[in-house]
Amino acid sequence: MMKTNMQDWVSRILDQKERVALPIMTYLGLDFTKKSIHDLVTNGDEHFNCIKALADYYPSAAAVSVMDLSIEAEAFGADIIFSKDDVPTIKGRLIKDNAEIIDLAIPKLDIRRIPEYLKASSLASSHITNKPVFSGMIGPFSLAGRLFDISEFMMNVLMDPVSSHALLRKCTDFLKIYAKAYKDSGANGLIIAEPAAGLLSFETCHEFSSLYIKEIVDFVQDDSFIVILHNCGNTVELVPTMVYTGAAGFHFGNAVNITDILPRMPEDRLVGGNIDPSGIFRAGNPDLMRKVVTDLLNNTKSFKNFFLSSGCDVPPNTPKQNVDAFYEALADFNSKI
Numbered sequence: 464m465m466k467t468n469m470q471d472w473v474s475r476i477l478d479q480k481e482r483v484a485l486p487i488m489t490y491l492g493l494d495f496t497k498k499s500i501h502d503l504v505t506n507g508d509e510h511f512n513c514i515k516a517l518a519d520y521y522p523s524a525a526a527v528s529v530m531d532l533s534i535e536a537e538a539f540g541a542d543i544i545f546s547k548d549d550v551p552t553i554k555g556r557l558i559k560d561n562a563e564i565i566d567l568a569i570p571k572l573d574i575r576r577i578p579e580y581l582k583a584s585s586l587a588s589s590h591i592t593n594k595p596v597f598s599g600m601i602g603p604f605s606l607a608g609r610l611f612d613i614s615e616f617m618m619n620v621l622m623d624p625v626s627s628h629a630l631l632r633k634c635t636d637f638l639k640i641y642a643k644a645y646k647d648s649g650a651n652g653l654i655i656a657e658p659a660a661g662l663l664s665f666e667t668c669h670e671f672s673s674l675y676i677k678e679i680v681d682f683v684q685d686d687s688f689i690v691i692l693h694n695c696g697n698t699v700e701l702v703p704t705m706v707y708t709g710a711a712g713f714h715f716g717n718a719v720n721i722t723d724i725l726p727r728m729p730e731d732r733l734v735g736g737n738i739d740p741s742g743i744f745r746a747g748n749p750d751l752m753r754k755v756v757t758d759l760l761n762n763t764k765s766f767k768n769f770f771l772s773s774g775c776d777v778p779p780n781t782p783k784q785n786v787d788a789f790y791e792a793l794a795d796f797n798s799k800i
Contacts, residue, residue: 469651469689472595473711473733476524476770481797482760483770484522484790485735487599487654487693487714488744488777489529490550491786492516499547500779504531507582514587518594521790525595526587528580530656530693530776532601535634535641536609538570538577550779556612561626567610569637572644581648588649595651597691600641602657603634603679604672610634613659620671627671635675642683652689654714655679658775661696661718669704676708684711691733695775702727717742717774721759725766735772738789744773745781749788756792 476483492513493503502509510529518526533551537543542554558564572581584598601609607630608616620627642653660672680690692708694701695716702724705713712733715724721736728734738744743755756771763769771793777786 467595467651468686469595469711470686472651473689473731476733477731477767480800482793483524484772484793485524485527485770486738486773486777486786486789487527487530487775488773488781488786489513489517489527490779491777491781491783493779494783495520500550501545501547503529504534504551505545505576505579507579507586510579510583511586511590514583514596515590518587518591521786523594524770525597525652526591527597527654528583528587528599530599530654531580532605532609532656532658534576534580535601535606535638537575538637539567539606539610540570541610548779553609556615557610558630559611561623561629564626564630564633567630567633569633572640577641581644584645584650585648588651596649597652597654598645598648598650599654599656600638600645602655602660602672602692603631603638603675604663604668605657605659606634606638607631608659613662617662620667631671631675635678639679639682642679646683646688650688652691652711653683654691654693655710656693658693658695658716661694661698661701661716663701665700665704668701669707673704673708676710680709684709691735693775699723699727706732714772715774721769722762725763725769728768730768732768733770734766734768735770737772737774740773740775740777740781744777744785744789747785749784752785752788753792753795756789757796760793760796 495516541557689711691712692710693714715736717739
C-alpha cells in the first residue's frame with residue numbers, strides 16, 4: 464500500500480515542469496492478461512491483474528480501476544446485460560414512479576459485484592507501491608438517471624423535484640458508504656463519473672448534482688484521499704458549480720475544448736483531459752495520436768494544473784500502438800521543456 468499525502472502529490476504535479484499522464488483505460492489491461500471483459504467486470508482478481516499490468520507497463524501518474532457505470536445500479540437491483548466481449552449495460556428501468564422511490568432500499572456492500580470491485584481496489588492498493596491507486600464510481604445524478612431512465616429522470620426533476628431529491632438522497636447515502644469502503648480498502652483517491660450532469664443547466668446541475676457530490680467529497684476527502692470529478696458533457700458553463708463540490712481535481716471529456724475550461728479553474732485544482740477515447744485512441748493511428756497530444760500539450764503549457772488524459776474511459780480493443788504513441792508524444796514534449 465502506498466502511504467502518501469495526496470495533497471503533496473497534487474502539489475508535486477503543480478510544481479514540476481514536466482506534464483504527467485493519467486488516462487482512464489483499464490480495459491486495455493486485457494491485452495496483457497488475455498482475459499475477457501466479462502472476467503474483468505465480475506472477478507476482483509482479474510480486475511486487479513489489469514490494473515497492475517497497466518501500472519507496471521505505462522508511466523501513468525496513478526493506477527486507475529475500470530469506469531463501470533453499471534455496478535451501482537445493479538446493486539440497487541437493476542437488470543444488467545453481460546457479454547464476454549462487451550461492457551455491461553443496464554436493461555430497462557428499475558424505478559417508474561414516486562411510490563417505487565419510497566420503497567427503494569439502499570443496498571449493502573456485500574451484494575452482487577460490489578465485493579469484487581472492493582477486492583480489486585484492495586489488491587491494487589496492496590501491490591502497487593510506486594504510484595497512487597484511484598478507484599472509481601458513478602455520481603448520484605447519473606446513478607439516479609440509470610435507475611429511473613435518464614430522459615424520464617430529467618423530466619421528473621422539472622415536474623416533481625421533491626421525489627427527485629428523494630431518489631438522489633438514497634443514491635448519495637449509498638455512494639458515501641461505497642466511497643468510504645474504497646478509502647478503507649487502501650485506495651488513495653476516487654474518480655466520480657457524473658456524465659449525465661453535463662446535460663443540465665447551471666442551476667439544475669448545482670441543485671441536483673453538485674450539492675450531492677459535495678457531500679461525498681466532504682465525507683471522504685482529506686490529506687490521504689482525494690476526489691477527481693469526471694464530467695464528459697458540455698461543461699464550460701458548469702465549471703463554477705463543479706468547483707463548488709470541493710473536489711481536488713476535475714476530468715473533462717472531448718465535448719469541450721480544455722482551453723475553455725482551464726482559465727475558469729482555480730490554479731490549485733488539477734484539470735485533466737481530454738483526448739477523444741473513441742475517435743483518437745480507438746479509431747486513430749499513432750501519427751494522429753502524436754499530433755493531437757502534442758497540440759494539446761502546447762495549447763495548455765501555460766496551465767501548470769493540467770494533466771494529460773483520455774476524455775473518458777478508453778474502449779476495449781484499442782490498438783496498443785496508439786496508447787504507446789500517446790506516451791511517446793508526452794515524453795517528447797517533456798524532453799523539450
